[in-house]
Amino acid sequence: MMRRDLCFKILAAYVRNEIIVPVYQAAQEWHGISPDYALTYYSIGAMGQASSCALGLALARPDRRIVVLDGDGSLLMNLGTLVTIASQKPANLLHFVCENGMYEANGGHPIPGRDRVDFAAMARAAGYVRADTIATLEDFEAKIPGLLKEPGPVFVALKLTAGPPPSQDYLFIHGAAARATFKAALRQS
Amino acid sequence: MSGDPITGTVILDQIAASGVEFVVSVPDITTSAGLLWPLAEDKRFRLIRVCKEDEGVSICAAMSMCDKRALLLIQYTGLLDSINALRSAGCEYKMPVCVMAGLLAKEPGVPPTQSKSFGVRIVEPILDAMNIPHALLEDLGDERHIRLSIDRAYAQSYPTALLIGRQM
Numbered sequence: 001m002m003r004r005d006l007c008f009k010i011l012a013a014y015v016r017n018e019i020i021v022p023v024y025q026a027a028q029e030w031h032g033i034s035p036d037y038a039l040t041y042y043s044i045g046a047m048g049q050a051s052s053c054a055l056g057l058a059l060a061r062p063d064r065r066i067v068v069l070d071g072d073g074s075l076l077m078n079l080g081t082l083v084t085i086a087s088q089k090p091a092n093l094l095h096f097v098c099e100n101g102m103y104e105a106n107g108g109h110p111i112p113g114r115d116r117v118d119f120a121a122m123a124r125a126a127g128y129v130r131a132d133t134i135a136t137l138e139d140f141e142a143k144i145p146g147l148l149k150e151p152g153p154v155f156v157a158l159k160l161t162a163g164p165p166p167s168q169d170y171l172f173i174h175g176a177a178a179r180a181t182f183k184a185a186l187r188q189s
Numbered sequence: 190m191s192g193d194p195i196t197g198t199v200i201l202d203q204i205a206a207s208g209v210e211f212v213v214s215v216p217d218i219t220t221s222a223g224l225l226w227p228l229a230e231d232k233r234f235r236l237i238r239v240c241k242e243d244e245g246v247s248i249c250a251a252m253s254m255c256d257k258r259a260l261l262l263i264q265y266t267g268l269l270d271s272i273n274a275l276r277s278a279g280c281e282y283k284m285p286v287c288v289m290a291g292l293l294a295k296e297p298g299v300p301p302t303q304s305k306s307f308g309v310r311i312v313e314p315i316l317d318a319m320n321i322p323h324a325l326l327e328d329l330g331d332e333r334h335i336r337l338s339i340d341r342a343y344a345q346s347y348p349t350a351l352l353i354g355r356q357m
Contacts, residue, residue, distance in 0.1 A: 041254065043247075045277030052244040056251030056259075059211065059237065080240025088237060179282060183254050 002137045003163035004098055008033050008069075010141050014148060015067070017189055019057055022069035023050040025104045027173055029166040030069060038185035042173045043068075048077030051085060051095055058090035061186070065092045065148065072099045072119065072157075073111045079122070085153050086127030093153040095123070100160045123155035135159035192328035194297070197223035197357050200289075200326065203335035205233045209258045209287070213237045213245035217264030219291025223357025225262060242267030246274035250284040258287075258343060265290045265312050268350070272315065279348035280319050286348040287339050289326075297327060297355040316350050327354030 004026065012034045020040045022030040027042045034040070041057065043050035054068040075081070075097050085093065101114040111117075123131035134140050134156055147154060172178055201224070204212070212234045216225055229236050239245050242263045249259040268275075268290045279286040294306045301309050316323045322341070324334035335351060342349040 041251070045281060046243070046247070046274040049243065049247040049274055049278075052239075052247035053251040055244075056248035057255060059235075059248075060252040060255035060257040078241070078244065081244055084237075084239045084244055176283070179254070179284075186254060187256070 001135055001159050001161045002140060004029055004100070004158075004160045005033065005163040005166065006137055007140055007158060007160065010137065010144060011067075012037070014144050018065045018067050018148065019061070019186070020067050020069065021050050021054045021057070023047075023071050023074050025166060026069040026071060026098050028168055031169055031173060032167045038181050039189065040178075041182050042178055044173055048074045050074060051081040052078065054093060054095070055081070055085050055088060055090060058093045059088065062090070062092055064189075065094065066090070067148070068093070068095045070095060070097045071104070072097055072101065072117075073103045075119065076111060082123050082126035082128070082155075086123075089129075090153055091151040094147055094150075095128070095153060095155045097155070097157045098160050099157045100162065104162075119157040120155060128153050128155045131155040131157075133157045133159065192330070194355055194357070195326050195329050195331050197227050199329065199332045200224060200335065201228060201231060201233075203332045204260060204339075207258065207336045207339035209234065209260045209339065211235050211237060211249075211252060211257065211259040212262055213239055213248050213259060214262040215239060215242050215245070215264070215267050217262075217267070217291040217293065219264060219293050219356050220262065220289075220353055224353075228262070241270070243271040243274035246271050246278055246286055249286045250278040250282075253285050253343070253346075258339065260339070261286065261288045263288065263290050265292050265352070266308060268312065269308070269315070272319075275321070275348060276319065280321070283346045285342040285346050287342050287351070288348065289351045289353065291353045291356075295354050301325065301352065301354065312352065319348075321348045321350055323350040323352055325352050325354050
């Protein structure tokens with residue numbers, strides 16, 4: 001099991017021009033770690049939609065790699081996305097699911113099927129090119145350079161434990177400036 | 190009164206003229222034969238078949254960030270199912286999402302709000318409550334709304350809805 005903040009710090013050290021699509025608490029965590037990373041498309045407002053947003057970005061910008069930082073509760077709200085993504089075969093899509101087994105932003109209640117659901121197996125069955133589960137920081141750091149280059153769609157479930165609560169910057173993440181910053185950065189890149 | 194019915198060919202030409210490259214869809218019997226099957230063979234578009242309509246809302250919204258135009262072709266029931274995604278991405282975050290929705294079982298010549306179908310009757314009032322402009326595509330000549338609506342959606346960065354009023 002890994003702490004999400006430590007996991008994201010490793011990811012932040014490797015990203016260069018990838019588009020990052022984080023959800024809810026992962027978005028807050030990512031924003032706290034990489035507040036100036038302009039190629040961040042915050043997927044908040046409608047739970048479960050991050051991977052669909054990412055698919056839209058991946059199809060519209062096949063020249064860019066898209067990295068989704070999904071949540072397990074979020075993915076459960078939109079499981080059909082696994083099949084849709086697999087059928088579209090975006091080679092530039094890397095789909096992480098932060099698996100902490102709870103609705104973190106909504107009181108910490110357990111997700112249905114906690115400790116029984118195998119997200120990687122579902123992605124594999126849906127038709128992702130590859131699906132894996134990573135549970136240690138050492139394994140994550142060893143694999144992340146390859147994952148950022150590997151033809152996708154690739155899915156990785158990250159087994160996470162709670163770290164320190166991330167700072168909450170709702171004003172920025174929900175604000176128009178975040179989207180304007182992203183769009184401008186994407187046009188320039 | 191009902192005029193000559195609008196055709197899929199006319200609609201597809203107007204979608205193409207609007208600069209739409211991607212069409213995201215869940216099938217709808219209202220538009221299946223006349224619109225979606227021809228569209229699937231039309232090289233002017235890339236058809237993305239999704240499992241559920243709210244996926245399409247997010248795909249279309251995200252594509253707009255890449256300066257690509259997309260259209261979500263669904264049944265009105267899928268529109269109702271996607272209200273939260275549309276509320277968030279479209280209305281609150283002000284992103285252009287262009288929806289073309291078949292009004293299953295609407296009677297030709299009858300305004301949607303006067304349909305015998307409860308589901309059809311509530312579509313326009315819900316769109317009005319969300320300040321989403323909408324137009325009815327039912328008779329030849331109605332296709333003038335397509336390009337106008339799509340251009341306006343991208344110019345104003347806000348959703349729009351085109352409602353297909355008869356089976357094609």
